[in-house]
Amino acid sequence: MLVVKTRPTLDSWKKYWWSKKRSKGYIVSNILFLLFELFQLAISLLAFIMTGKGLLYILITLVLMAGFVVLLVRVCYMPKKLFNNSQKLCNDTVETLTFGEDSFTAENIGSRINETVTNIYSSVTSVKHSDGWFIIVCDNYRFYVFRDNEFVEGSPLELQTLLHSKTGKI
Numbered sequence: 357m358l359v360v361k362t363r364p365t366l367d368s369w370k371k372y373w374w375s376k377k378r379s380k381g382y383i384v385s386n387i388l389f390l391l392f393e394l395f396q397l398a399i400s401l402l403a404f405i406m407t408g409k410g411l412l413y414i415l416i417t418l419v420l421m422a423g424f425v426v427l428l429v430r431v432c433y434m435p436k437k438l439f440n441n442s443q444k445l446c447n448d449t450v451e452t453l454t455f456g457e458d459s460f461t462a463e464n465i466g467s468r469i470n471e472t473v474t475n476i477y478s479s480v481t482s483v484k485h486s487d488g489w490f491i492i493v494c495d496n497y498r499f500y501v502f503r504d505n506e507f508v509e510g511s512p513l514e515l516q517t518l519l520h521s522k523t524g525k526i
Contacts, residue, residue, distance in 0.1 A: 358455040358510035371518035373435040477522035
């Protein structure tokens, strides 16, 4: 049997957040929109210098650029916000993951939480193992992130083999 005992950390939330394609897509799309708006600003400024018209377009472009900068900063600070919200809910949570043959169980115990969730391997949508971290995603609301050195029983290689055989992912 494989057992992992972990606590939620800001690093684990960052690993989860930045492992998602959608998070990287937010960054790329905001940068592309900023570049487009910068190009539009340059054209509007050139037109304003040459004709004296188009000040409204310049102001609208500046407002849009400011909005995209705010969105870009917000995306970068999202893991910290999510982690802080989870810590308000229960900051002393200890999560114990037990991996069996047919499913794995996540037991969360803290001062305000005491829950056990059983996940069958077919519900796993994504598994990643890199830089000493495991990221197991079951859906948009259930994910498990832990380090290689948090194993109580078993080893990272055993878990990697088990997850690959049960999910076909990793």
